[in-house]
Amino acid sequence: MLTAIPGEASRPESFALASAPCGAFRPLDLMLVRVTGADAVSFLHGQFTQRVDNLGASIRTAGYCSPKGRLLAVVRLWREADAVMMLFPASIAAGLLKRLRMYVLRSDVAFEAVDVPCLAHLSGTDGLEAARALGFEGLEALPAAGEIVEVAGMKLMGLSAATDLPGFAAGGPRALLRVTDASRIAHLPESSALWWAAEIASGVATVHPETRELFVPQAVNLELVDGVVFTKGCYPGQEVVSRVQHIGETNRRAAIGRATLGTAPLPGAPVFTPEGAAGYVVVAVSNGTDTVFLYSATKAALESGVSLSPEGETVQSIELPYRYRNVLAG
Template sequence: MNTNWKTFLLSQQATVDNENHVFSPKIGDSGERNIYPLSHLAVLTVAGKDAAKLLQGQTTCNVNDISEKKSSLAAMCNPKGRVIATFLLVKKADAFLLVLPVELLETVKKRLQMYVLRSDVKLMDSSDEFCLLGLLEPGTPTQAFATETQENLISINFPALARRKLLITDADNAIRYCSEQVEHHDFKMADSDDWRYLDISSGIPWLTKETSEEFIPQMLNLDKLGGISFNKGCYTGQEIVARTHYLGKSKREMLLAECQTSTLPQPNSSIVNLDNEEQEVVGKVLSALQKSRSCKLLVILQRTETTYDNLGLQDEKAAQITLLPFHA
């Protein structure tokens, strides 16, 4: 995290834990005007004249469709089609920015470096250069991942029931922007975990070290989110992704769920069918976050012709899981 940005957050009575989650004493409720410091996310810059060619051969989206007016969710897969990481791919002048969880940045950087060879490509951890902000305000949602680029600020629309944007800027501008919005436009600084809760409710499939290389892109709904191109040509893992698409549906899918539990389920925790006598494992937890008394989860479940009426966590069967529509 940028030192000046962290100093500013601390001056606003915020606290930053060891996992880079920011907690503010001025927490706004959902539906108000909120600003979220997104310090759990980082930026990897891919620059050079061969940057687009490199990314085209390693990501699920069509890099040629990315512009300063259009960003996209995407994934990088291993040769077996399993997703190493998901990220938001953003165009900035002649470079590309990959917005992804801090804990997976080095993994993605090392994997891309394997394919650079003699190409004109530079990979840079730009987490100290850029600050990431979430913005939530009342209003009708606009087209997801539509992008507006200004001199010192990139704004990307995110899925939600209200108007939600992810902002990319430098530390000095982030400080000025937050100060102005709070002092003159009735915005409140809010917890970074509240933004993660909105991402879960909207079905944004961020991965962790525990869930990396566990699922193919369709299991994460990346096809529904516009993060897979089926006519762009070859990329690592493309054969498996394409076969799943053309031969039928994926055997598993990502769903939104809720459970009542005092213990936050960890990524890759097993989900069991309590109606089955053997209580077989039918899915995994992708991500989970507690807010008030409700725990929201993104879960990866086996597809079935019947509905799951009685799901629970394998390690805490009393914590019944209820499936919900997205944006719930």
């Protein structure tokens, strides 16, 4: 069953910051879906690269793949009462949910859209102070990645930590705040670009319509942000994803770049080395002068440096908040 899910939202031509970065804001252009029914947990567990059967009091990142192991979506998952909540870009909502419905068959599973103004992103000192002012009194730090702290009907959910991107996003811990009364956070500014800047700073990939089925999970470091569980059993594309991992080293990885560019390239735009196209932009944000972006490229290109045009300058490489590694080897 599918309830109140709108069609795919239009996406800005490029993501641009309309104001200076801030530690507390409401993200735009996201879709929050409540999944319910007696079979909801088991159904979702069989669809994603992440375990859903033991979510408990945690928030997790997960990939949704085609049978060929290519990413169709990257979502955030957490539990609320008898429901599983899914958060992902609104631009892929119709396609993602249509595909999930194809596999529901006779299972007892229902999808329902939830208003996104009930969400806020918090980071840095200002984000911690905002959490305290909203009722998380005595909170010494934002929760660690995956952890959830609850107070008076609010959930403060730890996200992957970010590297510092001056002019775009603060480094350090960050969290997603979920409230049931949207008026409690109505005073916070709204922005889609700030959300994607924070995700870039955290090295967390997403999938937009332009990059659907372009990447295997490892090519965008999904397993490095705990988005893939290699012991959970079957899901669409599982054999391909597992095979890539057991080879030992993937030949493509994601990285953060910064360039003097006033307009952000679209997801899926190529990145170049002198030898030619070497990868693709995952997501990019501009502040009108500079652009930061997450991109996926060959390991050789990451070592030599990339540009955003065939004859452009090599972009500045920004250190990720985690290291490249084979997670199965430690």
